[in-house]
Amino acid sequence: MIQKGLKGIVATETLISHIDGENGQLFYRGYEIREITKRFSFEEVAYLLWFGHLPDETQLSVLKDELKANRDLPEYVKAIIDQFPPAMDLMSVIRTALSAEGGNLAYGWKPSVSQAIRLTALVPTIIAYRERFLAGRSFFPPRSDLDFVENYLYMLDGNVPLAADIEALETYMILTLEHGMNASTFSARVTASTESDLVSAITSAVGTMKGPLHGGAPAGVIDLLDEIAMVGDAETVIREKVLRGEKLMGFGHRVYKTHDPRAVALKAKLMELVGENEWLDLAMTVEETAVKLLAELKPGRLLYTNVEFYAAAIMKAINMDSELFTPTFTASRMVGWTAHVLEQAENNTIYRPQSKYIGTYNKS
Numbered sequence: 001m002i003q004k005g006l007k008g009i010v011a012t013e014t015l016i017s018h019i020d021g022e023n024g025q026l027f028y029r030g031y032e033i034r035e036i037t038k039r040f041s042f043e044e045v046a047y048l049l050w051f052g053h054l055p056d057e058t059q060l061s062v063l064k065d066e067l068k069a070n071r072d073l074p075e076y077v078k079a080i081i082d083q084f085p086p087a088m089d090l091m092s093v094i095r096t097a098l099s100a101e102g103g104n105l106a107y108g109w110k111p112s113v114s115q116a117i118r119l120t121a122l123v124p125t126i127i128a129y130r131e132r133f134l135a136g137r138s139f140f141p142p143r144s145d146l147d148f149v150e151n152y153l154y155m156l157d158g159n160v161p162l163a164a165d166i167e168a169l170e171t172y173m174i175l176t177l178e179h180g181m182n183a184s185t186f187s188a189r190v191t192a193s194t195e196s197d198l199v200s201a202i203t204s205a206v207g208t209m210k211g212p213l214h215g216g217a218p219a220g221v222i223d224l225l226d227e228i229a230m231v232g233d234a235e236t237v238i239r240e241k242v243l244r245g246e247k248l249m250g251f252g253h254r255v256y257k258t259h260d261p262r263a264v265a266l267k268a269k270l271m272e273l274v275g276e277n278e279w280l281d282l283a284m285t286v287e288e289t290a291v292k293l294l295a296e297l298k299p300g301r302l303l304y305t306n307v308e309f310y311a312a313a314i315m316k317a318i319n320m321d322s323e324l325f326t327p328t329f330t331a332s333r334m335v336g337w338t339a340h341v342l343e344q345a346e347n348n349t350i351y352r353p354q355s356k357y358i359g360t361y362n363k364s
Contacts, residue, residue, distance in 0.1 A: 002356055011181060011351070012189065016049060016339050019180045024259045028178060029053070037171050037265045042148050042332075043067065045174050046120070049339040050113050063117070064147065070121035071142035071151070073129060077101060081130055090130060090327045091210040095203050097126045102199030110345045111198035116338030119202055123331045124148070127324065128155030149173055152331065153318075165318040169328075171269040172314045175262040175307060176329050178336030184208040184215070185340050192341040193350045205337045206330060215326040220249030221312035222322050225282055234289040242297045250309030251290055259304045266310035270317065283313040 003009050018027040026033040029048050036045055040054070047055040047063050055063060073081075077100050084093055101122060107115060125142055132139045132155075140158040142151050149170040153161040179185070188205040192198070209215035228234045241248055270280055287305050294303040315325055 006186075006353075011186070012344075014181075014340070014343060015052065016336070016343060017178045017180050024261050024264075026179070026261050033175060033261055034265050037174050037269070040174070042170050042173055042177075045177060046148075046335045049178055049335050050116060050342070066114070066117050067121045067148055068142070068144050068151075070118040071125050073097075073122065073125050074101070077126075078129065081126070082133065084130075086134060089210075090127060090323060091206060091215070091330065093130045094123060094126050094327060094330060095206040095210070098122070098199055098203050098206065102197065102203070107197040107199050109195045109197060111192070111201075111338070111341050113342065115198045116335075116342060119198065119338060120331075120334040121148075123327075123334055124152040124155065127327045127331065128152070131156060131324070152328075156320075156324075161318075168269055168314050168318055169320075172266060172311055173328070173332035175265055176311075176332045178333070178339065182214070183211075184333065185337060188337045189340050189344045190351045192344040193348055195348065198338065198341055201341045202334065202337055205333075209326065209330055209333065215329050221309050222316065222325075224249050225279075225286060225312065225316075228286055229282055234286050235293065238286070238290050238293050239297070242293060248290060248294070248303075250312065251294060251303050251305055260306040262307035263305045263310050266307065266314060267305075270310060270313055279316050280313060283310070 016029065018030075020026070028036060028045065029052060031048070040048075043064050044055060044060060047060065051059075077097050080100050081093060081097055084096070098119065101119070129139050140155050142155060146154055146160070150161060150166050153165060153169065181189075184205040187208040188201040191201040191204040212220070224237075228237045231237050238248065270283075287309065291304060294301065311325070311329075315322070315328075320328070
């Protein structure tokens with residue numbers, strides 16, 4: 001039997017995360033995601049995914065120091081980034097800069113947690129360096145006194161961010177660290193299964209994340225909300241889109257059959273941190289209207305907001321440009337990708353699915 005897109009096919013066993021799509025739950029190493037976002041920092045959750053347990057104070061301090069020690073871009077990587085054409089998108093920049101980093105002889109089979117930490121530490125710096133270069137502005141080097149998320153925001157504009165902005169983005173980045181055997185994670189594990197190096201596995205994942213059906217959804221939500229704001233009538237815009245058969249960005253998920261727990265957590269954080277503002281009011285109006293119309297026009301489909309919907313609201317609330325959405329998603333998902341590659345390496349079998357030939361046979 002053929003399952004297009006391998007839907008429902010179990011390809012491996014994992015200890016890293018579990019998605020309960022029927023009940024709208026996501027677990028990292030057995031911890032429910034909504035509890036994680038209330039209690040732990042980005043670094044603590046990254047440690048959990050890499051090492052399998054939460055860190056004590058000493059272990060957390062060591063991890064933070066290692067992340068900070070690996071933030072600086074090698075000069076040859078900067079020189080390569082400087083030569084990229086201005087029109088080159090950020091995801092391609094990340095992919096190619098990481099490939100350049102992969103020229104380092106330290107990478108090889110088997111991958112290590114130290115390699116995972118280094119690659120994760122480099123991505124925010126790659127993003128910020130490229131953004132500042134394109135804007136013709138001086139680059140703000142990473143600061144050793146700032147943690148992962150705070151430092152990322154600092155490098156983008158040179159200002160120490162507001163605590164509310166840090167907390168909002170950190171919530172988003174924790175929620176997007178890991179999400180099971182999604183397309184990019186599968187790409188990483190397939191590449192790793194050949195006993196290629198960690199950089200090759202991660203660049204495979206970045207290339208997959210670049211696709212608009214995977215990593216580009218938050219930007220699509222911004223377009224939807226901007227269109228509704230311009231028209232001034234959420235119901236008319238949404239109804240017309242659904243009737244035309246257009247995909248409503250930010251709604252529905254291939255796995256979750258009820259509310260996406262990540263969207264629920266992000267919405268709660270927005271309510272807590274941002275308070276009343278026009279953008280948040282618009283997002284909530286659109287959510288209410290869309291869910292009602294989807295239930296009317298697509299009965300039985302159970303389509304609710306997904307993580308990308310409130311991710312867009314988070315990004316807008318902290319004034320992050322839309323071209324940074326997918327790269328920021330990538331900066332957090334580096335943790336999940338590398339955790340999966342490490343797991344793959346511990347019990348490796350090369351992926352080799354079959355295909356069914358449906359062509360003709362020609363007699364000579």
